[in-house]
Amino acid sequence: MYIGIDVGGTNLKAGLVDEAGKIVAVERVPLDFQGPEAFAATLAELAGKVLREGVQWVGVGLPGAVDGGDVLFTTNIPMKDVPLERLFRQHLDLPLLLGNDADCAAAGEFFGGAGRGTRDFAVITLGTGVGAGLILNGKLRGGLASSEAGHMVICKDGEPCNCGRRGCWERYASATGLIQQTKRAMEAHPESALRKFAAERGVEGRTAFQAAEAGDETALAVCRQYVEYLASGMVSLINALRPEVVAIGGGVSAAPEHLLLEPLREAVAKESFSRHGGRATRILPAELGNDAGIIGAAMLGRVL
């Protein structure tokens, strides 16, 4: 048995997870960050609530970068170069394993989702950014080797990215990129139905897909262009690493299959090097949804 803790934007969720990747108990507390020492104590306390005889480690997934048991930085809470495992062990004598969100998603899907039965597997998470978690030869590219494949360039000298480069894949293929593309299309085509679908909650990642489903041509063009951007980086990743499966997760992945996954598969098949021979990569939806964080964190010890 393992414990997985998902450090979200507002909550800490801990789960007791069995060897098959099933959550058998969950506890949560609000995220109330009062410094690294108190945070480590909270993690230990929360883990204690689901702890049972035979638990081998506590895995923690958080947005940021880690190196072994140290947090290099986090993006939602102010931690920098924090020896989190050392602080945690003052409260609970279990190994603390750390992974970033994307890496945990990969670990979770590898054992309990779209990556089952593979050795070479990637999860691409389409959210605020483009997260990438890679499991190659059965081992996570975690810690210092954690992938930032969202920051592969697809358009040299293209749109400026938060990372400082121009033209990063993430800039075009994230929900953020899609929202910007949708807004631009609305401005250029004020007659489009996009405006109606955005009226209530503003433009979201789903807006273009909703309007396209309703038959709006402008929205359909936005979706097609978006899939092309998504495919461009995806093919680069696939050509470089030749994984067996790439799973697509994150908010955008909820889009209708005929507007997202189907045309994505077509574009990838048309462009991938594998059409000259060798392994063709399958593209699947991620399966674990909201549980990916807990399950993936719990499974870190199996792939590190």
Next chain:
Amino acid sequence: MYIGIDVGGTNLKAGLVDEAGKIVAVERVPLDFQGPEAFAATLAELAGKVLREGVQWVGVGLPGAVDGGDVLFTTNIPMKDVPLERLFRQHLDLPLLLGNDADCAAAGEFFGGAGRGTRDFAVITLGTGVGAGLILNGKLRGGLASSEAGHMVICKDGEPCNCGRRGCWERYASATGLIQQTKRAMEAHPESALRKFAAERGVEGRTAFQAAEAGDETALAVCRQYVEYLASGMVSLINALRPEVVAIGGGVSAAPEHLLLEPLREAVAKESFSRHGGRATRILPAELGNDAGIIGAAMLGRVL
């Protein structure tokens, strides 16, 4: 001890290689391809010439794609779906390990060159194309997982590539790409000294570097642009995989350091995600030169 055989364009070279990656004996025969069966017999005969007590396997490096002991295809000789190990073993009862050129370069440099002491290592070979050999967590991405990182896109909808995509890194960062860039600059600037350096042997990969060394501004601009292209794909690869070292090999890598490696390192440092924290990748020249093929083929069994 191991035997490594390098299948080149005109010769087969076999070497007896010790555990430290040193060649202790070499034999060669002209490449005279008379079909897969005869080829397998020739490999066995050549291996026999350097064979000693205690040799554990014969590794073969060839341009193409492999899957275990099978050749999927080769680009210099007409082989397709050939069970080469099975044919070979009819003549010599030793395991036959197969790798493509780029993978062998990575295996060789990993043990005997620029990758010594690392676990996560890439070799980028700048020749007719851009070859990529990856060793991650001490294991080669070989066989069906062999990298085609040269076919990551850097310019969406850019120059057409032989692979069928547009804008592939290889199209810009190979010697072939550099030669085309040099020719275009010569046409646009007929007054440039490039013409003089190309007079005798035509435009080669080295031409722009030679003219730049002599102070020609047009040539210098070609070199700078080329390094920018090279850096673009290199940063994408580095961001996706965070290796400890990337070694640069192939003909172009012989260019003067202040025109190639130094500005490349600067551009990569400026653009890589690692400047936000985590592992920074070192860029080094490959060390093995012409011996890389033999040594790398011999070392395949240590990384597969």
